[in-house]
Every structure is written in structure tokens, then in C-alpha cells.
Amino acid sequence: MAGPSYLVNILDSNHVSAPKGSVPSTTLALTYLDLPWFPSAPMQSLFFYEFPHPISHFMQTTLPTLTQSLSLTLQHFFPLAAKLICPPPPLKPFILYSDGDSVPLIVAEFTGADVDHLTANYPRDFKLLHPFVPELPPSTMSSDGILVMPIMAVKVTVFPNTGVCIGMAHNHVAADGSAFMHFMRSWSSVCKSKGDSTFLDEESRRPFYNRDAFGDPDGCNEEALKCYWHWISSWRENLAGPTKEISSVDKVRATFVLTRAQITKLKQWLTTQCKNSSNDSEEVKISTFVVTCSIMWICMIKSQENDIQVSTNGDDDDDDDTFYYLLFAVDCRNRIGFSLPVTYFGNCLAPGIIRAKKSELMGAKGIVTAGKAIAKKVKEMESGALKEAEKGPSNLEEMFRSGHHVAISGSPKFRVYDMDFGWGRPLKIEFIHIDDGGSLSLIESKNESGGMEVSLVLSKNQMDAFTSNLAESLKAF
Template identity: 30%
Template structure:
């Protein structure tokens, strides 16, 4: 296999279309400023091209539509700087006529594994497809890379997070894509930073207590052998996780947490990631910590008083930092803990955000490692059609450096979520071994016949009184009956919606279509 080779063919500056826009200075808010120390967000969109695709015309259309989109999103063509003459260390986004976004056209010679695959791939092979931000405080850069061996195009977009959050950046991408495809673009952005009040003086507090480069080293790191892979959770799998969590809560006598599909997915990934980290560290002779931290962004637009418009271009998110201590346990016990902690963290971040101690809290948990989240299924990145089809794969390449989990709607399936994970080889292998939704240990299958699709389980607390009358249909999904003192359960669907004890008993059936299961009495 030849060594991957990226050739830069052309780099131009794309400016906003139409008459020159006036010079503008847009102040950063307290939501924006603490992102200044973090690396930019890098996304790569992989597209398949038709054999007769006109590449010169396609690239020209991308540039022209980018220019049109930048007219509405002109701050992204500017630069972040220290505000001249400010009494304290204030930053703003400064736009002057002639400012623009670097647009690079490249060609990638690569004959290895498909870069748009879900399987583990070398981060170094993908990272070249995302452009670097030029110096001087640039906020946005774009790179269109032709993948000739696979008749594809990789569209890399790099954005400084201090300019806007994921909702703002993907609104820009949807506007650009719709303009290029000749479709109706979304509503234009709202750029007025005066919508964000700062009655507590949070900007100055954050600016004085930003994470230093030394502290950031524990969060932002990239081993040379780092891998990237994507794991998908279907709608049925997400439902099974929710059911396992609810069933475990009932067994503990607890109120089940508010477990949305996103909370279920994040709770499951957190458990798998923690156990993978533990296995790798134990093999290396370390890992004594039992406490683990998780952070996800909460959009405060709708919760602000007054509410901030959904199309606001800027940051309006804050982290929900969650801490757990029981994730090393197998099965539904750790799932319940993770999902309950995440759900409670979101509720707290919405109802009573602790803005005044946010930086201190981040510095407190950063040295021990925090699994964070990048992206959201709400951004609909797989619907970004520039006129040559939807992307076959979307990667947030920057998670390889930050250690975050990249979250998106599932591009291959109609329902479900996909999670991008980046780990060293040993950690990736450990994660893959654990990344299969399993019921609690009491329900784990101990023998299986692939030929007959039958599954044998034992559970000491099964008694005849727990079983419905013979041949009774439960919710048109399960048929229970005794035969030769053996309970037989037949499943006629891949999704169980009942919250009964029988569903929890048969949670392992979620993944098996039209199978029979026999559970022996103790």
C-alpha cells in the first residue's frame, strides 16, 4: 500500500458575495470566551460522486455558494482579536471588507481501507482532510479533497468554537448546502450579541481563569497511533437500553430516570468507555480510580430569559458535568447509574446552572479525565446535500484530540444514533469487546444455538406463578407457555414496548427476530 499523499492543488480566499459589507466589531460573550483556549472543531463530510461528475463545475459551485452563504454569516469570515482600547482583556470578532475564508482544493492519493467506513481507521489518514486555521485569529477554513480511487469528495470544515456553537455552525452548513443545491435555505442567522446578558460579570471571571496550556494537555492530546471508529445504536437497541435501565430501577425500588434515546446512548457509551479505559490501564499496571466524569453541552437558547432565537449565531451552551462511581459494574446496574447521573446533570444545568463556579469545576475534573460530547443528532449532518447527494459518512475529526464522543443521527439507518470514538489500539479493542448492549448479568445468555436461534438462560427467581396462562399473547409480541415443565417464550417482533416483568425477563430477545427462548426453572 502506498503511503497516503495529500497534494494541495489550489487555495483561494472566498469573500461574502455582493456589495462590500461595512466594517464590524462583534464582542464575544461569556459563552464564547472560554472556548478560546480549546482547539477548533474539525468535521469531514464524505460524499460519493457519480462516475460522470463534473469536478471543475462542482468545485466552482461550492465556492460560489460559500460566498453567498457568507453574506449572511459574515462574522465567520472575520478574525477574533483583543479589542483595541478596552479597559479589560476583551475579545471581539472583527470583520473588515475583503476578509474571507480560505478554500483549499486538494487531491488525496490513498489506496488503503475505506476512509468513510465505520471500522477503526488511523486518525492520521483522516486528519489531513480537515484544513488548519491560518494564523491571525481566523475563524473558518474549508478544504475540498478529491478522492479519486473511490470516486469521492471529502469536504473538511474547521471552525473556531469561540465563533459559534454547533447549532450556529450547522445552520451555516445547511445554508451553504441549500444554496449550492438550489434549495430553500434555512432562516438567516441572528447576530446581535446584545441578546446575551452578563449580569454576574462572568466574562471577566472566565477570561481571568481560562484553562492554561499546561492544564489543557491533560484534555487535548493525540497519540501517534490513535484510531477512530463509529458505533451505531439502532432504535431497537436504544429501546432495550431504556428498558434495562427502567427494569433495574424498579428492582432497586427507585423511580426510573428520564431516559431519552440520547441519554440512553450516552449512558451506554460512558459505561463502555470507562470499562475500556479500566481494562487498558489494568494491563499497564495502573488504574486505581473509580470516579469518572462526563460532560455534555446544554443549549440555553430556549431557557434564557428572555429566550434567545434558535438561529442565534454565537455560543449559547453550557456544560452539564456529571460524576459517577459505579460504572465498573457489569450489566444494567452501571447503565442505570450512568443514565440517571446524566439525566440529573441535564436537569440541573437547565434549572440552576452554576455559572460562577464553572471554570473551577472544569479545572477540578480535567486532571482525572472527562469524557465529553461533540455534536448532536439535532444537527442533522447527514442531510447536508450540496447537490451531489447526502454524505455517506460524517466525522468530527477533532474528537481524536479532545477525547470526546462524536454524536450524530444514524446515517445508514432510518432511526438510531451513531457514536464516533477515538482511542489508541489497545483501548479500541477493549471498547469493541464491551460495545454490545447487554442485559444485566442475571439475564445473560449462557448457551446459544445459532442454527435454531434458540437461547438457553437460567434465572433462580423464575416461578410458575410469574408465567401467564398458556398460549397467552402479551401486547401481540410475546407468547408464553409451559411445556414439559419448561417455560417457552416466542418473540414475534424486534421491539418490545411493554414495561411488564415479562419484558424485562426477556430483554435479551430485543435483538433476535422471530426466535424462541427457553428459560429453565431453578
């Protein structure tokens, strides 16, 4: 798919560190919830803002404030400027911060594509947004076999007299979505206040790094280390680290908005359907998350099945008893078994995995089947997140082997549209790490409280089918 022509001109390349001497050399241990993320490609996010000023104004006035505020924020979120130290077996990996460690910051000018097109909801070539994503610096290997990996990179792209895009890439081993968005909210607040970071001195606002609360339930650390040692042993031939192959298939990216009114109707309908069809005495709670995931999962399955039917001329010999899986991450902060505050910085996620037969999901009551299963899993995770975290690796292995899975990325709890650097609320948020086509990103609606935005990347044919399936499903409620 031929995209519009555009030009990217690099204006500045720098490294930003915390104020000199503000953070002592620090070593942070990695927990059994950090280690499984080593094989993952970097997390990539884009924040688009309106910025009706010329390049000269940005370079002379805005960039110094943006850079200074990043430096002050890194004083509190120093692991993002640190390095991942990855020794060979039987040693353990860790995060090492040394005074002067920094984050690469690239500033670029973009001309060509219209910002309105870049931030639109309708389907666009999925590669259109790739120029705004920073690349992490290459990893290095010491003579004694220790791998050193950078953690974060920043790229700021200016659209003359129109807008600004802040592109972020970070290694998931160091921070999950909640921790990373805590950093982004803090950075934007410091920037908006022209360098006032005193609020981060408050205990309730600054990141929490103590790993003591994790312990080692049922040998989780040992199992996670085995996975890490296998990864590091097989990784050494490729110093590029985990990367994502760019598919040659013509894929498109689109965002779908569920309004508060639509979600309210869906919740009412699904609640009634679950009560009428349930053999269980236990009532399930149908939340906004549940209805959004339910309808999107079913529409995605149908779009993929439609593509299979077309490509095989209707000869789909896939068994109706085949299990299809949905994966979502549950934040374990402040949950039973995890005595960690919401400001804990690191990974604190347990995998919520649902499976159901293809025949049930593709049937007339597919959304009901999905909704009940998701609601039950959400309730289980309220008190059983620790157990799910412990058995997560084996459950994930089963899911990935199936070849039929959809993962949910993001959360409305991130409040991404509250991140104001002083230029107003974001025009659009995009998560580029969903480009493999097996994930949905889910965040709160920009335009109304109670609404949801769901973004995904599919082939053109699948996206057409998804759009049609979603429109048809919403008409039924």
C-alpha cells in the same frame, strides 16, 4: 501503525469572501459563553460524499457553484470570514468583520486509500483522515500587542470518479456546534439550489447576532474576562495558537451504530431498572441520549481500566472511591434564562457534568448508575441551564483535575446527514477534534431514524476492549 500510501495533489488555492459591499464593517462583542473557548484547539469536521465524476468535471462544473454558494452564504454568516481581535489586558476581545474579509479554500486531489475504507465504521489508523482537514491560517501579532486570529478554513478533496470530502476547521470562540451546523446546512442548501440564497432572508432561517439578551448574571463576564486575560498573557510566546499534539501512540478511529431496535430495548430495560432501584419519588425520563451516553461511558471506562490493568500487571491501586466524570454540552437556546432563538450565532452552551464513583460505575449496575445520573442532570438543565453556565468554569476545573473524564461531542439534533450539496446525502461524517481520545462524537444514524452513531479514538488495545465490552453489554438486553 503503518497506514496505506497515498498522494495528495493541491489543485487550487483561493480565498472566498461575501459579495463585495454586501456586508458593512461590523464588530461583534464576545459573551461569557464565548470567552472560555479561547484555549481550545480548532473544531474539525469532515463531510464525505459520493461523486462519480472525473476531476475535470469537478473543476469546471462543481467548483464554481460550490465557491459561489459559499460566498453567498458568507454574506449572512460573515463572522466566519472575519477575524478575532485579541488585545492585551484590560481590553476585551471581539470579532471584527471588514469588507473583503475571506475564508481560505483549498482544493486537492487524493489518490491511494479507497473511499470505502476512509468512510468505514471499523477501526482504522486515526491519522488516515488528517490529510483532509484544513489548517487555519497563522495568527499575527501587531506592534501594539494585538493578536489577530482567523476563524475558518475550508479544504475540498476530490477522489477521482468516486467521492468528495469537504473538510472544515473553525475557531470555537466564534461558533458552537449548533451555530456552525446552521452555516453548513445553509451552505449546502444554497449550493444544491445553484445559488438561491433567498431563504436566508427569512427571519426564521437567518442567523441572529444580538448579544443584548446575555447581560451579566452574577459577574460571569468579569470571570470569563479574567480567564481570557490569563490566556492571552501566556499565549504571546507562541503565535501558532491552540493546537493539538499528534500522539505517537498507535490510535485507531471507529464508529459504532446503535440501531433503533437496540435503543428501544435499552430504554425499556433502563427505565425498569431505574424504577426498581430508585429511592426518589421523582421519575426520570430515559431518552435515546441518556441510554446512548450511559452504555458508551461505561464501556469506555472499562476499556481504559482494562488497559491500566494490562500495563500495571494487575497492580491498579486506583481508589474505588475515585470520581469519574462525564461532560456533555447543553444548548441553551430557547431555554429558561436565555431569550435567544435557535438561530442565535455564537456560543450558547452550558456544561452538563456528571460524576460517580469508580466502584459504582464498574459494578454490575454501572449502566443504571450512569443512566440515572445523566437523566437527572438533563432534567435539571431544562430549567437550570443558566445556573450551570454560571458555575461551569469551576466545575470544569474540578473535572479536568481528576484525570478521569469523558466528553460528549456532537448531537443528533444537528441533522448532519441532511446536508446535501447536490450530490446526495453524506456517506459519512467525522469529527477530527476528538482525536485526543477523551471524547465521543454522537450523531444520528445515517441509515435509520431513531438510531445513533458514536465515533471515538482509542489505542488499539483499548478499542479492542471497548468493542468487546459493547458487544457483551448489548447481548444482555
